Amino acid sequence: MAASRPLxxxxxxxxxxxxxxxxxxxxxxRPNDGPQSRQLYDGFYTGTTRQERGRSLFAxxxxxxxxxxxxxxxxxxxxxxxxxxxxxxxxxxxxxxRVTHEVPAILREYTEVSxxxxxxxxxxxxxxxxxxxxxxQGKAGFAVxxxxxxxxxxxxxxxxxxERAFELYKLLxxxxxxxxxxxxxxxxxxxxxxxxxxxxxxxxxMLALPDKFHGLTDIELRYRQRYVDLFMDDGEEIESTGVSxxxxxxxxxxxxxxxxxxxxxxxxxxxxxxxxxxPEAIAASTQSLKRLPAREVFLKRAQVLxxxxxxxxxxxxxxxxxxxxxxxxxxxxAKPFTTHxxxxxxxLFLRIAPELYLKRLVVGGMDRVYEIxxxxxxxxxxxxxxxxxxxxxxxxxxxxxxxLMDLTEELVTFVANEVNGTTLIxxxxxxxxxxGEMVQIDLGKWERLSMKEAIVKFWPEGFGxxxxxxxFQSEQAFSSFLLNALRELKSQYPQLETPTAEVSGVDIxxxxxxxxxxxxxxxxxxxxTADRTExxxxxxxIMNWPEPTDKVLAEAEPVGKAIxxxxxxxxxxxxxxxxxxxxxxxxxxxxxxxxxxEPDWVxxxxxxxGGFEVGNAFSELxxxxxxxxxxxxxxxxxxxxDDEAHQMDADYVRALAYGLPPTGGEGIGIDRLTMLLTxxxxxxxxxxxxxxxxxxxxxxxxxxxxxxxEPEQA
RNA sequence: GGACGCGUAGCUCAACUGGCAGAGCAUUCGACUCUUAAUCGACAGGUUGUAGGUUCGAUUCCUACCGCGUCCA
Numbered sequence: 001m002a003a004s005r006p007l008x009x010x011x012x013x014x015x016x017x018x019x020x021x022x023x024x025x026x027x028x029x030r031p032n033d034g035p036q037s038r039q040l041y042d043g044f045y046t047g048t049t050r051q052e053r054g055r056s057l058f059a060x061x062x063x064x065x066x067x068x069x070x071x072x073x074x075x076x077x078x079x080x081x082x083x084x085x086x087x088x089x090x091x092x093x094x095x096x097x098r099v100t101h102e103v104p105a106i107l108r109e110y111t112e113v114s115x116x117x118x119x120x121x122x123x124x125x126x127x128x129x130x131x132x133x134x135x136x137q138g139k140a141g142f143a144v145x146x147x148x149x150x151x152x153x154x155x156x157x158x159x160x161x162x163e164r165a166f167e168l169y170k171l172l173x174x175x176x177x178x179x180x181x182x183x184x185x186x187x188x189x190x191x192x193x194x195x196x197x198x199x200x201x202x203x204x205x206m207l208a209l210p211d212k213f214h215g216l217t218d219i220e221l222r223y224r225q226r227y228v229d230l231f232m233d234d235g236e237e238i239e240s241t242g243v244s245x246x247x248x249x250x251x252x253x254x255x256x257x258x259x260x261x262x263x264x265x266x267x268x269x270x271x272x273x274x275x276x277x278x279p280e281a282i283a284a285s286t287q288s289l290k291r292l293p294a295r296e297v298f299l300k301r302a303q304v305l306x307x308x309x310x311x312x313x314x315x316x317x318x319x320x321x322x323x324x325x326x327x328x329x330x331x332x333x334a335k336p337f338t339t340h341x342x343x344x345x346x347x348l349f350l351r352i353a354p355e356l357y358l359k360r361l362v363v364g365g366m367d368r369v370y371e372i373x374x375x376x377x378x379x380x381x382x383x384x385x386x387x388x389x390x391x392x393x394x395x396x397x398x399x400x401x402x403x404l405m406d407l408t409e410e411l412v413t414f415v416a417n418e419v420n421g422t423t424l425i426x427x428x429x430x431x432x433x434x435x436g437e438m439v440q441i442d443l444g445k446w447e448r449l450s451m452k453e454a455i456v457k458f459w460p461e462g463f464g465x466x467x468x469x470x471x472f473q474s475e476q477a478f479s480s481f482l483l484n485a486l487r488e489l490k491s492q493y494p495q496l497e498t499p500t501a502e503v504s505g506v507d508i509x510x511x512x513x514x515x516x517x518x519x520x521x522x523x524x525x526x527x528x529t530a531d532r533t534e535x536x537x538x539x540x541x542i543m544n545w546p547e548p549t550d551k552v553l554a555e556a557e558p559v560g561k562a563i564x565x566x567x568x569x570x571x572x573x574x575x576x577x578x579x580x581x582x583x584x585x586x587x588x589x590x591x592x593x594x595x596x597x598e599p600d601w602v603x604x605x606x607x608x609x610g611g612f613e614v615g616n617a618f619s620e621l622x623x624x625x626x627x628x629x630x631x632x633x634x635x636x637x638x639x640x641x642d643d644e645a646h647q648m649d650a651d652y653v654r655a656l657a658y659g660l661p662p663t664g665g666e667g668i669g670i671d672r673l674t675m676l677l678t679x680x681x682x683x684x685x686x687x688x689x690x691x692x693x694x695x696x697x698x699x700x701x702x703x704x705x706x707x708x709x710e711p712e713q714a
Numbered sequence: 715g716g717a718c719g720c721g722u723a724g725c726u727c728a729a730c731u732g733g734c735a736g737a738g739c740a741u742u743c744g745a746c747u748c749u750u751a752a753u754c755g756a757c758a759g760g761u762u763g764u765a766g767g768u769u770c771g772a773u774u775c776c777u778a779c780c781g782c783g784u785c786c787a
């Protein structure tokens with residue numbers, strides 16, 4: 001059958017590119033149409049309605065042409081099938097195919113069996129899969145079938161399958177699904193191959209597969225068309241950051257002797273293949289320097305979930321499901337998504353955390369509960385943030401945060417061993433001054449630091465002395481301390497207020513780091529209470545800033561917020577090996593129980609791995625009066641403009657009034673944990689369908705009517 | 715929200731200082747009964763993300779916008 005003339009000749013109309021797309025599309029809604037082009041355009045799909053034209057979209061004429069050609073092939077496949085006695089639909093889209101072996105099972109079972117053994121004792125098999133390679137060689141050919149993530153070569157010879165089946169074989173395209181039966185053998189080069197005797201067509205790929213060697217490398221396309229990514233992606237070498245990996249961070253950023261990450265040998269290929277390791281271990285470590293194929297990542301994700309359930313189920317926890325739509329979005333500091341229930345005429349929020357419901361269950365006598373489910377936060381998107389993400393939360397009555405620290409270490413170690421068979425991971429740091437650097441992390445080795453200790457330990461050089469215990473004691477003390485730090489920095493580093501884009505002759509990374517610290521130490525965060533007017537003025541003077549306005553002066557923050565902010569600025573990025581940071585300021589912890597002897601601090605910890613927060617836990621506040629007061633304080637924060645401040649939840653206070661036993665509770669970000677266990681640099685790599693802006697280019701959606709008509713027009 | 719980078723054929727990538735937009739894979743046609751990123755021969759495939767500007771001339775320079783990425787906030 002002759003290829004038809006290019007569509008352009010027939011249609012005399014040019015495709016245009018929709019704004020913001022890389023592809024040319026046909027659409028009835030073409031902007032800026034002149035009368036002439038509109039006329040031509042209207043003639044494009046004769047006999048179809050305007051609406052249908054609007055939906056009849058291909059990436060290009062080329063793709064449309066190809067789609068049509070494959071429809072013609074499908075017709076011929078149908079003919080072949082009908083000649084062989086099949087009904088038309090059985091020939092093109094049969095309902096099933098009975099396999100005797102799964103491809104991965106065949107590979108497992110016969111990988112060690114020699115060609116001679118296979119010839120002597122023939123193994124018959126029927127398998128099915130997607131055609132991923134198609135090599136014709138005159139009256140024979142090899143193809144590669146992929147199923148369940150495994151690939152098996154097949155050998156098709158005209159003499160063996162007959163004229164009709166070989167015609168069918170010639171009509172196959174990459175991406176088609178077929179079933180084959182025959183016997184196993186080894187080729188001259190030793191590859192396990194199925195010698196085909198019968199060939200059954202199962203389904204057609206109407207669109208072209210990506211480059212067979214490179215696959216999809218366009219990150220956007222991998223996320224948007226995950227269905228392609230999943231069967232095409234076979235991983236890739238992680239770009240070598242070997243040079244920066246072995247370089248320590250600039251010396252004036254590393255203060256103490258405790259930069260454990262720096263002193264670790266970088267996990268270069270050379271480093272992992274130390275003598276004495278068995279071959280599998282070497283292979284495994286070498287492999288881990290490759291990005292895992294998408295499919296593998298999501299298989300591991302499933303194993304993570306399974307391991308978590310095993311862990312909790314075996315400890316007497318009950319898995320529960322609590323509302324995702326909540327009248328009050330509580331349990332965390334975050335902006336919620338809003339939705340509306342029509343028949344009840346009621347606004348609802350997608351939950352930002354299950355916390356308050358789970359604690360209600362503990363009130364109800366479910367002493368150990370856990371939930372693994374989605375949370376939704378209406379915030380920015382980054383390599384560690386997706387608007388919907390999966391959270392594990394668990395609560396245990398009669399436990400406190402010390403118990404949970406032990407449990408956390410046990411849990412992470414257990415999951416790592418279940419999923420990877422080891423607690424060692426090679427992980428590309430996703431952010432901070434060492435972003436992109438490969439580090440080796442041992443998920444079985446944990447360090448514990450109080451927040452105060454962490455601030456002292458990671459206090460940067462050039463900012464004066466780190467805070468002393470008494471500096472944390474009062475607002476006044478911490479405020480003066482920060483002020484001195486600022487003075488010190490300014491005296492040591494006069495370029496401080498120069499914008500990063502304008503500095504010259506200094507290390508940009510170092511400069512950026514100082515600037516980012518500055519944002520923590522500066523203006524509004526220095527305003528620890530409303531009565532800081534003089535200090536703010538002094539800061540402004542040091543920094544050559546304009547005289548603070550009343551608005552700035554009014555934006556006072558509690559000292560606890562400033563301490564937590566300083567912790568994030570100086571310490572978080574250094575917490576690469578698993579680290580528990582415990583004892584948080586009360587001001588940032590509206591649901592935690594205070595420490596009995598330090599009323600401004602609460603029994604709470606977060607744990608950090610790879611430079612970011614993975615989990616958060618505390619001894620739960622169970623005094624309803626105290627809880628009510630804290631909600632009210634949060635309302636005050638909210639009125640001051642903090643729309644992440646916690647909302648009042650009167651029913652939760654009521655639940656507490658029935659009596660919550662002393663309880664420890666914890667939340668763990670499953671996506672982030674999965675990132676660590678799969679070596680993924682972005683949260684989008686561990687979420688099947690991460691949120692993206694809708695593509696302007698619609699994915700294929702062609703009406704049957706137009707599709708059927710066109711060949712006839714040719 | 716800011717800074718930087720990217721956007722060229724279905725896919726993966728070229729195109730020097732502004733000078734005729736090119737290759738591989740895939741597709742189409744042909745050859746080949748042990749190939750494996752098969753090979754060999756031929757054809758076809760493009761409004762260089764969009765809109766404007768500078769220029770004799772723009773994929774290249776400038777502006778705005780769209781999308782994505784990275785870092786920062």
